[in-house]
Amino acid sequence: MAVRPLVSAQDPVLSRKTIRVKRVDAGIRRLVKDMIETMHYAQGVGLAANQIGVPLRIAVIQLPEDEEALVLVNPEVVHREGSRELTEGCLSIPGYSGCTLRSEKVHVKAQGLDGKTFRIKAEGDLMTQALEHETDHLDGHLYVERLVSQDQMWKHDEDEAEGELEGDATEAASSSN
Numbered sequence: 001m002a003v004r005p006l007v008s009a010q011d012p013v014l015s016r017k018t019i020r021v022k023r024v025d026a027g028i029r030r031l032v033k034d035m036i037e038t039m040h041y042a043q044g045v046g047l048a049a050n051q052i053g054v055p056l057r058i059a060v061i062q063l064p065e066d067e068e069a070l071v072l073v074n075p076e077v078v079h080r081e082g083s084r085e086l087t088e089g090c091l092s093i094p095g096y097s098g099c100t101l102r103s104e105k106v107h108v109k110a111q112g113l114d115g116k117t118f119r120i121k122a123e124g125d126l127m128t129q130a131l132e133h134e135t136d137h138l139d140g141h142l143y144v145e146r147l148v149s150q151d152q153m154w155k156h157d158e159d160e161a162e163g164e165l166e167g168d169a170t171e172a173a174s175s176s177n
């Protein structure tokens, strides 16, 4: 396993739709392990493969209270409902946060590392936000495209730039993914 470097926010791999995985093989499993290790190292709650320069449709999510990462191969949002405003950050845009407009409910269909299809339904929590954030990455979108308004983005103070994963869900919602 290895921590892989994150590409910069300007890298075109972040603005292109990623390619679906045809078969979950040993190479994909290795990639996923590296993604999880990179997510832990960067203290994010989620990571999409194109954030480390790999243009494949794979994301991992691990909320602060989760013991294991959720692996999403070929995730697709199949249902969205409602809207809410949230504070959001991204490992690809370090040092900044913004106020985004996101869904209240999200249903995602994906495959696991066993290749089997599963569905996950989330409502009103950090998982809901992370599912939209990561599938957005895989579709070539960054959260700055979802801002409530263009002035709703700010730079962190030096002493609170990273490490916001501790605490309750409200604080966790401002962590990076």
Ligand SMILES: [Zn+2]
Pocket (backbone or CB within 6 Å): 089, 090, 091, 092, 133, 137, 176, 177
């Ligand atoms: Zn992100």
